[in-house]
Amino acid sequence: MVSYDHIIIGGGLSGLAAGIRLARFGFKVLILEQHSRPGGLNSYYYRQGRLFETGLHAMTNFADPGKKDAPLNRLFRQLKLSRKAFATLQQQQSTILFPGDRSLRFTNDPQVLIDEVARLFPESAERFRKLVDLVVGHDPFQPRPFASARKILTKELANETLADMLLWPLMMYGNSCEHDMDFDQFVIMFQSIFLEGFFRPEGTIKDFIDLLLNHYRDLGGEIRYLAPVKSVTQDAGRVRSVVLASGEELAAKFFLSTAGYPATLVFLGQDDPSRLDQYSGKMSFVELIYLIPSEIRSKLRAEDTIIFYNFDSPFDYCCPDEAVNVNCGVICFPENFQDLTIGNECQVRVTHPANYHHWKKLSQDEYYPMKSLWAKRSEAVVGKIIGNYSQNIVYQDSFTPITIERYTGKVNGAIYGSPEKIRDGRTSMSNLFVAGTDQGYLGIVGAMLSGVTMVNQHLLQTSEH
Amino acid sequence: MNKEEIRDVILEIIQDIDEDADISDLQSDLPLRDQLDLDSMDFLDIVMELRKRYKLQIPEADYPELASLDSCVAYLEPRLKDS
Numbered sequence: 382m383v384s385y386d387h388i389i390i391g392g393g394l395s396g397l398a399a400g401i402r403l404a405r406f407g408f409k410v411l412i413l414e415q416h417s418r419p420g421g422l423n424s425y426y427y428r429q430g431r432l433f434e435t436g437l438h439a440m441t442n443f444a445d446p447g448k449k450d451a452p453l454n455r456l457f458r459q460l461k462l463s464r465k466a467f468a469t470l471q472q473q474q475s476t477i478l479f480p481g482d483r484s485l486r487f488t489n490d491p492q493v494l495i496d497e498v499a500r501l502f503p504e505s506a507e508r509f510r511k512l513v514d515l516v517v518g519h520d521p522f523q524p525r526p527f528a529s530a531r532k533i534l535t536k537e538l539a540n541e542t543l544a545d546m547l548l549w550p551l552m553m554y555g556n557s558c559e560h561d562m563d564f565d566q567f568v569i570m571f572q573s574i575f576l577e578g579f580f581r582p583e584g585t586i587k588d589f590i591d592l593l594l595n596h597y598r599d600l601g602g603e604i605r606y607l608a609p610v611k612s613v614t615q616d617a618g619r620v621r622s623v624v625l626a627s628g629e630e631l632a633a634k635f636f637l638s639t640a641g642y643p644a645t646l647v648f649l650g651q652d653d654p655s656r657l658d659q660y661s662g663k664m665s666f667v668e669l670i671y672l673i674p675s676e677i678r679s680k681l682r683a684e685d686t687i688i689f690y691n692f693d694s695p696f697d698y699c700c701p702d703e704a705v706n707v708n709c710g711v712i713c714f715p716e717n718f719q720d721l722t723i724g725n726e727c728q729v730r731v732t733h734p735a736n737y738h739h740w741k742k743l744s745q746d747e748y749y750p751m752k753s754l755w756a757k758r759s760e761a762v763v764g765k766i767i768g769n770y771s772q773n774i775v776y777q778d779s780f781t782p783i784t785i786e787r788y789t790g791k792v793n794g795a796i797y798g799s800p801e802k803i804r805d806g807r808t809s810m811s812n813l814f815v816a817g818t819d820q821g822y823l824g825i826v827g828a829m830l831s832g833v834t835m836v837n838q839h840l841l842q843t844s845e846h
Numbered sequence: 847m848n849k850e851e852i853r854d855v856i857l858e859i860i861q862d863i864d865e866d867a868d869i870s871d872l873q874s875d876l877p878l879r880d881q882l883d884l885d886s887m888d889f890l891d892i893v894m895e896l897r898k899r900y901k902l903q904i905p906e907a908d909y910p911e912l913a914s915l916d917s918c919v920a921y922l923e924p925r926l927k928d929s
């Protein structure tokens with residue numbers, strides 16, 4: 382049997398980052414990916430000869446290359462990638478829209494949000510500034526039980542609408558729980574979105590993944606595609622090998638699973654349904670992708686990079702009763718980054734919370750009509766915000782919780798994974814750890830930081846090599 | 847390796863870890879961390895790089911010995927004398 386120092390299950394961003402970190406120090410590493418291409422939730426595909434990014438609205442945690450201790454720059458350093466050579470484009474501006482025409486604008490300069498809060502909620506301006514200080518001074522990485530961000534915000538801000546408006550984008554971009562958010566997670570997301578901000582790579586996500594992949598290979602790392610792990614063999618509290626769907630067995634000293642905690646429990650044979658349910662997220666989404674001619678942009682409200690809107694009152698972040706909730710969502714203009722040249726066509730991407738079970742029960746014949754139905758409903762609502770674009774659509778595509786489940790194996794199509802995170806990355810096996818979404822760092826930068834952190838904590842400083 | 851060679855290796859590793867590290871006026875008896883703005887993760891990289899290059903295992907309890915350039919050299923000299 383072939384044997385490795387480390388086997389990583391999953392070639393998404395957390396797996397690639399972990400792989401680079403290990404290969405960099407000379408370990409023999411293998412990444413096993415079930416799909417035919419890397420990237421996981423953040424990948425790409427081709428339609429009509431055009432490249433589409435599956436999961437990229439914007440990356441979070443923007444920092445200028447000079448800021449050494451910023452998470453983004455640390456990440457690059459840890460991966461031995463040049464941050465200076467990585468060209469980034471910052472967002473234009475983003476807006477949070479709530480009922481009663483309330484809107485809050487923010488950019489990568491935190492002062493803009495502070496001023497906006499003072500404009501819309503003068504009575505809460507001082508309290509908001511104190512909240513920013515609280516966030517800056519809070520270390521979210523200390524192990525702690527769940528603390529309700531809602532309760533803390535209600536106490537600190539004494540303004541429920543403001544609390545909801547702040548929570549909404551942070552929840553949409555990184556909350557696996559319904560209704561409320563862990564305060565530590567709130568702090569992580571607040572820093573990465575409101576204090577650091579949005580950017581995108583100058584190139585496509587394919588360029589970014591290729592950069593990681595080539596770097597990993599140059600360092601001697603191996604990756605295999607179409608290699609789904611089905612189970613692991615165990616011996617005295619340790620994993621000995623992984624078994625692929627083909628029956629092939631591969632051994633290693635250490636294992637890192639980025640396939641999600643429920644999937645990892647299944648590998649271990651610990652698949653008792655109530656346990657799996659405890660770690661299965663309920664939050665999933667549909668994403669609608671439109672291509673429109675760039676010249677109609679002048680007739681639309683198209684100056685934001687991202688609009689986070691909610692028309693539900695009271696506001697609640699949850700799995701909807703219906704198949705999709707179009708009353709709230711995220712509208713992204715992926716071309717609206719500073720210094721990005723816009724071609725003849727541009728994209729509009731719209732994300733709404735969706736109910737996995739409604740989509741799961743559909744037959745093939747019902748699935749596509751259901752997609753069109755909800756796309757129409759979405760266009761009606763989104764059209765009221767940005768202006769009508771329905772007649773001008775050149776091409777459109779969409780994906781549902783079922784698409785996410787099919788391509789990434791995420792249980793329930795839950796992008797943000799388990800509501801209970803495995804912060805320390807440990808499992809019942811002493812040489813098997815989890816990283817990525819279910820360890821607790823979310824988003825593109827978050828997933829990569831998770832891979833790096835778990836490697837640093839568990840796989841480098843061991844004398845067992 | 848002799849003292850001078852070890853010193854050069856450490857400086858080379860630091861520059862390898864951090865493309866912006868300015869080693870031009872480094873004081874060899876003062877903590878590297880403060881002078882170069884290194885964090886504990888960067889520190890781990892120095893240790894791992896030594897492991898990779900010279901198969902040298904440095905236990906966590908010994909990390910304080912690597913605080914300054916001088917102390918690094920003192921700690922590593924007996925351990926790398928045959929490298």
Ligand SMILES: Cc1cc2nc3c(=O)[nH]c(=O)nc-3n(C[C@H](O)[C@H](O)[C@H](O)COP(=O)(O)OP(=O)(O)OC[C@H]3O[C@@H](n4cnc5c(N)ncnc54)[C@H](O)[C@@H]3O)c2cc1C
Pocket residue numbers: 390391392393394395396413414415416419420421422423435436437438439440441608609610611639640644668785788789790791796816817818819823824825826828
């Ligand atoms: C529509 C959408 C939009 C998004 N937008 C953004 C955004 O704008 N900004 C942002 O920062 N984040 C965004 N995200 C979130 C971001 O993509 C994820 O948080 C991040 O990519 C998660 O990385 P991961 O490595 O933890 O998980 P994954 O990407 O899920 O990686 C896990 C990998 O494991 C593989 N795998 C699973 N089971 C097995 C098995 N049994 N054997 C072998 N391999 C297996 C999967 O195929 C997958 O490649 C978005 C996500 C989606 C879906």
